[in-house]
Amino acid sequence: MLSFCIIFFRSKKMKIVLKTYTCKTTTRVWFWRNTVYRLCSKTETTYKIENISVCCQGYVNISGSCIKAPCMFSKYGENCSLTCPCVPDQYERCDDNGTCLCSPGWTGKNCSQACDQGKYGEGCKHKCTCQNNATCDHVTGKCDCSRVVGKTGDHCDEGFIFKSEMLVIQ
Structure with missing residues (x-):
């Protein structure tokens, strides 16, 4: 099982908004009321909590999950510090x-x-389909008919004979 860690940060984003609206002020003088309308302003502060995940060294964040970072070609091991022993x-x-x-x-x-x-x-799981002891390319499986006398074709199974100066395929 691979070990990994996630570090969470909580950050506050502050947004200050100045809102202007009409407000009503009522004053009382003995028996009557005096109503005055004026422009007022109010400041509101809102906070937003945001989770940020950061992966540990050697891991990458893919869609919110930390997974082990692949090594560069020809490297492997802890922190990708070892060189592959394979033939280039x-x-x-x-x-x-x-x-x-x-x-x-x-x-x-x-x-x-x-x-x-x-x-x-x-x-090396595929079997060559070459005929008449023709050699097969170990990568592609293509038959090499150049060393098989009198045979040609994709599988070195087609023959030809010479008659006069014409080539006749059988």
């Missing part, structure tokens, strides 16, 4: 423990090994 350009990232997450076509503890022959792609 052959991994996507390393996790919080320094385990390499290899790019498609690469495997091994530090992503230094290409997929075994006949496999390709992410996690």
Whole structure:
């Protein structure tokens, strides 16, 4: 479980408003009343309490929640102070423990090994579809027919023969 903290601040925002209105003053002199209307003013002060959350070092505020900030590429560990042990350009990232997450076509503890022959792609999980012992690109799975004599096509399964000076595809 990840530990994190949130610091709350309470801040007051003060708003002073001067309101002008008509007020009535009544005075009494013996038996009669004297009413006077005049302009009066009143000052009102309002307060607004606002909660502000600030995440601790190593965490970022996303929609009001503090989550562990991801490390920059090639870094991991406490405060992202450690360098990933992976082969450059052959991994996507390393996790919080320094385990390499290899790019498609690469495997091994530090992503230094290409997929075994006949496999390709992410996690080397895909099976190549090349025919006639053609080699398969360990990243894309594309077949290389250049070393297979007399075969062509996406899977190196189409043949051709030479007749005179014409190329005939079978």
